[in-house]
Amino acid sequence: MALDLFVVLIYAAGMLVLGYYGMRKAKTHEDYLVAGRNLGPTLYMGTMAATVLGGASTVGTVRLGYVHGISGFWLCAALGAGIIALNLLLAKPLLKLRIFTVTQVLEKRYNPMARQASAVIMLAYALMIGVTSILAIGTVLQVLFGLPFWVSVLLGGGVVVVYSAIGGMWSLTLTDIVQFVIKTVGLMFILLPICLYRVGGWDELVAKLPASSFSFTAIGWDTIITYFMIYFFGILIGQDIWQRVFTAKTEKVAQYAGTLAGFYCILYGLACALIGMAAHVLLPDLDNVNNAFAAIVKASLPDGIRGLVIAAALAAMMSTASAGLLAASTTLTEDLLPRLRGGKQSSLGINRLFTFLTGIVVLGIALVVNDVISALTLAYNLLVGGMLIPLIGAIFWKRATTAGAIASMGLGFVTALAFMFKDGLDANTPIYYSLAVGLVSFVVVSLASRRPAPLANAI
Numbered sequence: 261m262a263l264d265l266f267v268v269l270i271y272a273a274g275m276l277v278l279g280y281y282g283m284r285k286a287k288t289h290e291d292y293l294v295a296g297r298n299l300g301p302t303l304y305m306g307t308m309a310a311t312v313l314g315g316a317s318t319v320g321t322v323r324l325g326y327v328h329g330i331s332g333f334w335l336c337a338a339l340g341a342g343i344i345a346l347n348l349l350l351a352k353p354l355l356k357l358r359i360f361t362v363t364q365v366l367e368k369r370y371n372p373m374a375r376q377a378s379a380v381i382m383l384a385y386a387l388m389i390g391v392t393s394i395l396a397i398g399t400v401l402q403v404l405f406g407l408p409f410w411v412s413v414l415l416g417g418g419v420v421v422v423y424s425a426i427g428g429m430w431s432l433t434l435t436d437i438v439q440f441v442i443k444t445v446g447l448m449f450i451l452l453p454i455c456l457y458r459v460g461g462w463d464e465l466v467a468k469l470p471a472s473s474f475s476f477t478a479i480g481w482d483t484i485i486t487y488f489m490i491y492f493f494g495i496l497i498g499q500d501i502w503q504r505v506f507t508a509k510t511e512k513v514a515q516y517a518g519t520l521a522g523f524y525c526i527l528y529g530l531a532c533a534l535i536g537m538a539a540h541v542l543l544p545d546l547d548n549v550n551n552a553f554a555a556i557v558k559a560s561l562p563d564g565i566r567g568l569v570i571a572a573a574l575a576a577m578m579s580t581a582s583a584g585l586l587a588a589s590t591t592l593t594e595d596l597l598p599r600l601r602g603g604k605q606s607s608l609g610i611n612r613l614f615t616f617l618t619g620i621v622v623l624g625i626a627l628v629v630n631d632v633i634s635a636l637t638l639a640y641n642l643l644v645g646g647m648l649i650p651l652i653g654a655i656f657w658k659r660a661t662t663a664g665a666i667a668s669m670g671l672g673f674v675t676a677l678a679f680m681f682k683d684g685l686d687a688n689t690p691i692y693y694s695l696a697v698g699l700v701s702f703v704v705v706s707l708a709s710r711r712p713a714p715l716a717n718a719i
Contacts, residue, residue, distance in 0.1 A: 265405060267567025271442070271574065272419050275435050279423025282431025292428030292611050293360050293590055294506040303433055305517035307579075308347075308504050309524045310436035310443075312339050312495070314393040314580020316636035318447070318573055319400065321529055322553040325536020326546070329473030331484075332536055336529020338487040340522040342495025347518025350496070352511040360506065360594045362499050362651070369654035370662040372599075377666050379595035381646040381673055382499050386591060388639030389500055389584030390622040393577040394420065395635055398626065400573055403554035404566075413626050416574065417581065421619030424582040425612055429507060432582050439575030446572020448531045450565065451557065455538035458560050468541045486688045489695070493648050494640040500580075500587035585622055589615040634685040641685075645676030645694025649702045657706075664706030672698030 286292040299307065317336050324332025359365070363382055367375035397416035402409045423431045459465045472478045495501050508514035539546075539556035546555055557569050593606040593614050606614075629635050649672060650665035676694035683689045 263563045264567030264570060267564065268570055268574065271571040272416075274438065275419055275423055275578065278434040278438060279427050279431040282423070282427025282429075282434050284427075285430040286428045286608070289606070289608050289611065291430060292608055293586075293594075294503065295429040295433050297355075297358070297507060298509050299433065299507045299513065300509055301513050301517040303437060304504075304508050304513050305521045305524075306440040307433045307436040307507070308343060308501075308518055308521040309528075310440040310576070310579035311500060311504055311583040312343055312521070312525055312580070313443070313528055313576050314389075314396070314583075316392050316396065317525075317528070317580075318443075318532060318576040319396045319550070319553045320636065321532035322536040322539065322556070323549050324479070325533035326540045326549055326552040327536075328479040329469065329475065329537055330530070330533050331476050331479035332533040333476075333526070333529035334479060334484050334487050335491065336532065337526050338491040339495055340525030340529070341488070342492040342522075343501070343525060344519050344522035345492070346496050346501065346505065347514050347522070351505050351508065351514035351518060354502065354505055355508060355511050355514065358506075360503070361591055362497060362502050362647075363591070363595050366651065366654055366665065369660070370650075370665050374650070374662050374665045374669075375595055376599060377669050378647055378650070379591050381642060381669060383588055383591045383596070385494075385639045385643035386499050386584050386588035387618070387622060387625065388635055388642070389498075390581050390588060390619075391584075391625045391629055392635040392639065393579075393581035393584065394622060394626040395629060396577045397574060397581065399551065400554050400570065400577070403551050404558055404570055410627055413623060416578075417619070417623045417626060420578050420581045420585065421616065421623065424585045425616040425619060428586060428611060428615065429503070432579075432586060433507070435582065436579045439579045442568075442575040443572040446569045446575075447535070448528070451561070451569045451572070452531050452535055452538075454560055454565075455535050455542070455556060459538050459541050465538060465541060469537060473537055473540075482688055486691060489691050490637065490640040490644055493644050497647055497651050498587075498643060499591055500583040503587055503590060504583070581622075585619050586615060588622070589618040592618065637685050638680065641676045641680060641690045641694065642673060645691060645698060646670075646673035648672075648695065649698040653702055653706075659706055659711060660702070661706045661709045661711055663709040664702045664704075667705040668698040668702035671701045 290296055321332055321336055363375045363378045366378050394417040398409055398413035401407055401412035401416055505514055536552055539552045543555055561569055593611050597606055646669050650668045653660040672694045675697040676690045679690035679693050
């Protein structure tokens with residue numbers, strides 16, 4: 261175990277070194293937020309895939325594979341499909357705008373008030389994305405090294421906060437590429453083959469699991485549809501993902517490299533689901549299925565190799581945690597803070613300060629939340645329930661008004677919160693009712709209010 265800890269410490273030190281190099285490259289406000297809008301296909305594909313596949317995608321999909329079998333891959337499949345759709349359909353017009361945040365699109369179509377209202381929702385979403393992955397980091401370190409949970413959160417999350425704050429998007433890009441390589445090798449080419457070998461091969465896996473484990477619909481059509489409603493549409497409008505789109509050097513880079521990243525996400529989901537299925541065979545009586553990933557790593561791998569796979573898992577989690585953190589701080593510094601400063605735009609120093617302060621808040625929330633899938637669901641329910649309707653309306657419905665957009669955001673957001681409180685975080689009702697209420701209020705209030713003229717095109 262000492263060797264594993266050493267490997268993980270080397271990995272963490274490497275992330276901090278890359279963060280330092282990112283700091284040296286981030287010389288302007290644009291460098292810090294969107295890497296100077298200068299990423300080529302390799303860097304773009306790696307950072308896009310690394311951003312999407314985080315703690316919930318890794319630890320969560322292994323858990324889903326443990327419980328439901330191969331159908332557990334649908335969470336990652338919905339994320340991957342969202343990435344493909346975003347880069348093929350929206351990347352071209354988005355890159356022409358040369359903006360920094362999702363909410364700036366709403367301002368172009370409606371007015372500054374719509375931007376402020378949507379920024380609050382986006383901030384809540386981005387914070388929970390960061391929390392989700394830092395939770396997963398804490399869980400893995402706790403189980404594998406026997407550390408108290410709060411120590412695991414502060415150590416693992418602290419590394420993310422430091423390298424994110426000092427170098428912004430350049431630090432995130434450099435660390436994402438290394439993280440992409442490490443988690444691909446560690447999970448797909450080391451952990452999965454070893455797990456299958458320990459089970460006795462594919463035939464033994466089939467023999468030892470019920471037939472339902474190999475059904476792609478065993479998780480239930482209602483869950484599959486809900487995953488797409490939440491995660492597919494969430495990807496299409498998430499600040500952490502849009503901010504990656506803004507880094508592309510050209511629209512072709514975004515379209516081709518982004519599509520590859522989407523297909524990678526789907527394959528990654530299949531690999532994690534299979535790892536969970538193998539874990540179910542090897543460790544059938546786990547007390548807590550949320551620990552399935554950490555438990556199978558601990559039980560199946562020798563010293564040293566175990567450390568590499570732990571680093572791979574941490575890589576997946578850290579990339580998403582840093583994306584959520586930077587997205588939250590960008591929303592604060594670009595959308596909300598200028599409002600309080602009389603329209604004065606944020607400087608590079610302000611960006612760094614607020615990324616650090618946001619990181620402290622994320623660490624604090626992570627200490628009081630305990631389920632990665634629930635945390636991710638909370639984030640996407642708030643985002644999709646509050647912002648999907650007005651954002652799509654901004655692009656496709658000329659009759660939409662600012663009043664309709666704000667009503668939809670507020671009522672959709674509140675409805676999502678109410679049904680999560682009433683029915684639980686894992687229920688399907690929050691997303692369906694919030695979208696229904698958001699749509700009705702958007703249409704009714706827009707039609708009832710006077711249309712401003714002239715209307716701008718959002719995209």
